[in-house]
Amino acid sequence: MSTSLPIDADASAEEAREIVREWIERALPPTWREAGDRGGPAAVREVRTRAEYEAWYPVFAATGLVVPTWPVAYGGLDVRVEVARAIEAELAPYHLGRLNPLGLNNTASALFAHGTEQPRLRFLPPIVRNEERWCQLFSEPGAGSDLASLGCRAERDGDDWIVSGQKVWTTWAHRSEFGILLARTDPDRPKRRGITYLLLDLRQPGVEIRPLRHIGGAVDFNEVYLDAARVPDAHRVGAVDDGWRVAGATLAGERQMVAGAGSGGVDRIGGRGAEHLLSVARSSGANTDPRVRQRLVAIWAEERIRGWTNDRVRARVRAGHAPGPESSIGKVHNADLNLRTQLLAAELLGARAMAFAAPDFAPDDIGTDYAAALPVEVAGMLRSRANSIEGGTTEINKTILAERVLGLPREPDPYRDTNWRDTPRN
Numbered sequence: 001m002s003t004s005l006p007i008d009a010d011a012s013a014e015e016a017r018e019i020v021r022e023w024i025e026r027a028l029p030p031t032w033r034e035a036g037d038r039g040g041p042a043a044v045r046e047v048r049t050r051a052e053y054e055a056w057y058p059v060f061a062a063t064g065l066v067v068p069t070w071p072v073a074y075g076g077l078d079v080r081v082e083v084a085r086a087i088e089a090e091l092a093p094y095h096l097g098r099l100n101p102l103g104l105n106n107t108a109s110a111l112f113a114h115g116t117e118q119p120r121l122r123f124l125p126p127i128v129r130n131e132e133r134w135c136q137l138f139s140e141p142g143a144g145s146d147l148a149s150l151g152c153r154a155e156r157d158g159d160d161w162i163v164s165g166q167k168v169w170t171t172w173a174h175r176s177e178f179g180i181l182l183a184r185t186d187p188d189r190p191k192r193r194g195i196t197y198l199l200l201d202l203r204q205p206g207v208e209i210r211p212l213r214h215i216g217g218a219v220d221f222n223e224v225y226l227d228a229a230r231v232p233d234a235h236r237v238g239a240v241d242d243g244w245r246v247a248g249a250t251l252a253g254e255r256q257m258v259a260g261a262g263s264g265g266v267d268r269i270g271g272r273g274a275e276h277l278l279s280v281a282r283s284s285g286a287n288t289d290p291r292v293r294q295r296l297v298a299i300w301a302e303e304r305i306r307g308w309t310n311d312r313v314r315a316r317v318r319a320g321h322a323p324g325p326e327s328s329i330g331k332v333h334n335a336d337l338n339l340r341t342q343l344l345a346a347e348l349l350g351a352r353a354m355a356f357a358a359p360d361f362a363p364d365d366i367g368t369d370y371a372a373a374l375p376v377e378v379a380g381m382l383r384s385r386a387n388s389i390e391g392g393t394t395e396i397n398k399t400i401l402a403e404r405v406l407g408l409p410r411e412p413d414p415y416r417d418t419n420w421r422d423t424p425r426n
């Protein structure tokens with residue numbers, strides 16, 4: 001297995017490029033390397049399966065290239081932002097996506113902004129190596145857009161917290177070992193000031209995960225029931241009752257993760273992008289229609305602009321800062337753009353988007369991804385409907401932009417200073 005590459009904090013961009021080129025030649029399987037040289041990420045996807053990449057991933061993670069700006073102790077190389085850009089440019093053709101995106105973006109954002117050295121050293125290296133996968137236990141049946149009204153309780157028991165309650169729409173909980181958790185620790189304070197941020201081990205008694213199959217046929221989301229599950233106080237991030245402030249770093253990281261091209265996280269949840277759209281248009285002959293060509297160019301241009309906007313946010317993260325409210329810009333734009341992209345893809349597909357072989361449905365079989373049996377354009381179109389909800393609804397993100405970026409007056413909340421116990425809830 002490869003070890004951390006000899007790129008240190010004083011390395012120049014060109015020195016880093018040379019070392020990465022040598023590593024690519026030595027460590028990448030020849031078929032992947034040749035495909036990347038020939039046709040970039042699209043060609044790599046044709047010769048490499050997800051399972052093959054996951055099996056090989058520890059080689060990549062051990063080099064420090066997954067998170068090159070992170071300190072060495074956390075699994076990175078501690079290089080400067082401009083060096084990280086040079087590294088990324090060398091890796092780009094080979095489609096070396098980062099696994100464990102919720103850990104790398106959501107959990108890490110909170111640990112860097114509010115964590116102490118002990119939990120950083122405990123959790124960040126396994127996140128980089130994809131040895132401990134993470135989910136986000138925030139939303140509840142009665143606390144979605146108004147997340148601060150959440151009611152999952154955590155009560156102190158010596159050096160532990162005892163947690164009981166229900167979470168819902170928890171992405172990839174059924175594949176995760178840990179979850180970042182917001183819990184109510186003081187019901188007699190206003191709703192934003194009685195929440196604590198905890199790191200929960202899902203592999204324990206008192207945790208029940210029930211998968212939810214969405215309209216596209218796949219299982220991404222889950223209900224999670226907690227019944228006296230335990231969390232050591234050493235796995236608390238930030239001060240007791242100050243979890244809402246800590247959650248701000250995570251939520252900004254989540255918005256950036258689903259902000260589309262150049263986000264550095266999950267670039268596109270729900271369908272393929274403009275390049276695939278162009279290939280569909282060519283294969284169907286629709287690219288000769290000037291009206292279709294205009295729509296294609298508009299989407300292609302918007303995707304590039306969004307990528308540049310996300311690059312600016314990523315530069316902030318590489319410089320050691322948490323993603324700010326500007327990450328909501330990419331989130332809002334991507335929700336709309338990806339929906340338009342997937343609708344056009346299905347439209348270009350024509351009759352094939354309306355009639356296809358339906359897979360046998362077995363509700364108890366969570367291991368089968370029924371979306372894989374659908375045309376990718378149809379699966380993408382169905383899944384893209386969630387983009388305006390996940391990572392905070394479009395309406396919530398527009399409010400964030402209005403208040404924190406544009407400086408407009410805060411939206412009135414008559415219960416802002418009312419104790420949570422006395423606040424109306426669903």
